[in-house]
Amino acid sequence: MPHRKHKCSVVDCNTVDSCFHLLPTSETLKKQWMDFIYEGKAPRTLPKYVYVCSNHFESDCFLNEGQFKAGLASKLILKYGSLPTVRDPTSSPEEASTSTRSFRDMGVQTEETSQLCSVDTQRTPQTHHRSISVQTETTWSNCDVTTKLVSHTAVPLKTSSKRPCLDLEEDEDIPQECSSIPTAQETDVDVTSTTELKDLSSQASSPIQKISKYIVYETCIMELFEMCPVCHRSCQIRSQRIGTFLRVEQLCHHCQFTRKWSSQPILGSTPAGNLHLSAAVYLSGASFVTIEKIFAAMKLHLFKYDTFRRHAQMCIEPAIVHKWRNWQDGMLQLLAQREKVIVAGDMRADSTGHSAKYGCYTMMDMETNTVVDVQLVQSNEVGGSYHMEKEGLKRGLDLLDTRGVTLDCIVTDRHPQIQKFLRERNVNQFYDVWHIEKEISKQLEKVCKLKGCEEMRKWLHSIKNHIYWTAASSSSGPERVAKWTSMLNHMQNKHTHEDSNFPACLHGASRSRDTKKWLAAGTLPYFKLEKVLSNKRVLKDVAKLSPHYQTSSSKVFHSVILRFTPKNVVFPFLGMLCRLYLAALHYNENAERPQATTAVFKGTFPEAKVGENRVREVKTQSTFRYVDDLLDLIFDKVFVDPAPYVDDVLRIPIPPALCAE
Numbered sequence: 001m002p003h004r005k006h007k008c009s010v011v012d013c014n015t016v017d018s019c020f021h022l023l024p025t026s027e028t029l030k031k032q033w034m035d036f037i038y039e040g041k042a043p044r045t046l047p048k049y050v051y052v053c054s055n056h057f058e059s060d061c062f063l064n065e066g067q068f069k070a071g072l073a074s075k076l077i078l079k080y081g082s083l084p085t086v087r088d089p090t091s092s093p094e095e096a097s098t099s100t101r102s103f104r105d106m107g108v109q110t111e112e113t114s115q116l117c118s119v120d121t122q123r124t125p126q127t128h129h130r131s132i133s134v135q136t137e138t139t140w141s142n143c144d145v146t147t148k149l150v151s152h153t154a155v156p157l158k159t160s161s162k163r164p165c166l167d168l169e170e171d172e173d174i175p176q177e178c179s180s181i182p183t184a185q186e187t188d189v190d191v192t193s194t195t196e197l198k199d200l201s202s203q204a205s206s207p208i209q210k211i212s213k214y215i216v217y218e219t220c221i222m223e224l225f226e227m228c229p230v231c232h233r234s235c236q237i238r239s240q241r242i243g244t245f246l247r248v249e250q251l252c253h254h255c256q257f258t259r260k261w262s263s264q265p266i267l268g269s270t271p272a273g274n275l276h277l278s279a280a281v282y283l284s285g286a287s288f289v290t291i292e293k294i295f296a297a298m299k300l301h302l303f304k305y306d307t308f309r310r311h312a313q314m315c316i317e318p319a320i321v322h323k324w325r326n327w328q329d330g331m332l333q334l335l336a337q338r339e340k341v342i343v344a345g346d347m348r349a350d351s352t353g354h355s356a357k358y359g360c361y362t363m364m365d366m367e368t369n370t371v372v373d374v375q376l377v378q379s380n381e382v383g384g385s386y387h388m389e390k391e392g393l394k395r396g397l398d399l400l401d402t403r404g405v406t407l408d409c410i411v412t413d414r415h416p417q418i419q420k421f422l423r424e425r426n427v428n429q430f431y432d433v434w435h436i437e438k439e440i441s442k443q444l445e446k447v448c449k450l451k452g453c454e455e456m457r458k459w460l461h462s463i464k465n466h467i468y469w470t471a472a473s474s475s476s477g478p479e480r481v482a483k484w485t486s487m488l489n490h491m492q493n494k495h496t497h498e499d500s501n502f503p504a505c506l507h508g509a510s511r512s513r514d515t516k517k518w519l520a521a522g523t524l525p526y527f528k529l530e531k532v533l534s535n536k537r538v539l540k541d542v543a544k545l546s547p548h549y550q551t552s553s554s555k556v557f558h559s560v561i562l563r564f565t566p567k568n569v570v571f572p573f574l575g576m577l578c579r580l581y582l583a584a585l586h587y588n589e590n591a592e593r594p595q596a597t598t599a600v601f602k603g604t605f606p607e608a609k610v611g612e613n614r615v616r617e618v619k620t621q622s623t624f625r626y627v628d629d630l631l632d633l634i635f636d637k638v639f640v641d642p643a644p645y646v647d648d649v650l651r652i653p654i655p656p657a658l659c660a661e
Contacts, residue, residue, distance in 0.1 A: 243303030361392025
């Protein structure tokens, strides 16, 4: 028999004396093993390769002794818990028992497990078990000996009462000898890594959603059932498919051998692989239509879209809503304990213009850079898409007030309805600097295209930087206005100003090499520039520039939303809301990722910045722990008892479809 590392092999010999050549070559170890076989004394040390003669086991310790003697099996297979009790053909029963005790003293005692059997089992009305059909490895760690045994691990699963269970088992008695016959694949697998052995054994007892899966071709599966393992004749094969689930029934008309095999465990009446695939597609933000095309290209069997929607409505969406609300409750409790909270609010529409169907209003905590609340508003709820942003902000503020969160201020854009609403509600509001800079830059770009105003283009970059410096270095509204208007004097090469809030420029005295860049008062370029920078609305908005936080984080979150809800895909209201929750969970988990240690920075060329580049930090890879948590919630709780989770979803007010009007 070939030497295998860390294996306890069973060999056949004619007499006990012929076992001597199988013992270690060391005289000391050989004497220890001879003392064990004949006198029951356990050896103090064990070699790397251990061989046990089959003559030292009783005949009922083997699963396939009949097949081995008939020449139908090449190796003997031990039952779990078998011990070499036969020490000598002339040993008395008392000596045999002594040998058993000595062997147990070595630490080779194994836990009692179920006997090898096929998938056909007698069903009982008390419990239902589905066989996962995976190979497990039992390791005797105390003596460094590993015996490979193949078993079908039964996992108790709760049967759903909503749909009838698939009839995968028949109430019939199966001969024990036929049901225990191993295949060549089960006995001849050569595993060289102890780590792999431990991984396989751990997967047998791990939850269904954590077991590894593989792509198996149909011809490879059917090869296992073509020949009868008893009489080696052709068999009748019947198969049944339900989505990604496959069941194969094998029947031999010659020796009446029969067995059934399932590719997946059955949860109630639902194949576990079908539910797992639906959850993986939904939680990753993928589209079922795209997955369907991929499966069709690979000739992989897949269930219909109606099955995917049923899985989403009964299990996936209730789990997402439960997960998000639990996280949100914990976050709001922390915010309620703080004295002052600064939040940023911004809305994202599913399409540009005034024809948007959905509006997603996001509120973020600026101190922790996390999404606190996401409100989804449909246009027919408020009489048009123009009013969706105000309604989303109102719902978010009502939620914060209900949870006892005290707001210091809120940073938003310059939407007129938002300004009036917050002023009436006595909420301190600041404007995002980027929104004002963007509008001023657009106006200045138009001015630079006029004849005679081309020289103004030299000042565009400085004006953009100046507005950000104004917001960051000022502590009051009048100071911001004074610093902003000082730009007009500075471009005339005047660095002292009449306003007492900012009497002089802070830069040192310097002589410019390009004297042509200065503007003269009364010229067309200066007149156009003064008209833009000194506009009454611009000055009013500059006074309310945010000095600490901006809404750029919400823009980053909106880009994350595109991964879960592309604008070219139409989603129902509840599906859109759940995907927004997924985007928020993903953003909150990866918002504060550390900087990478390999590629620290990278250069980008944004389309909005024509001819300009940006240097950004490279972050570490994103994590997806929330997906694992949701899968555990779906399989362990929601699928077992979906009623309380579905009730929470039913309480969500869903507006009527636009076509209903």
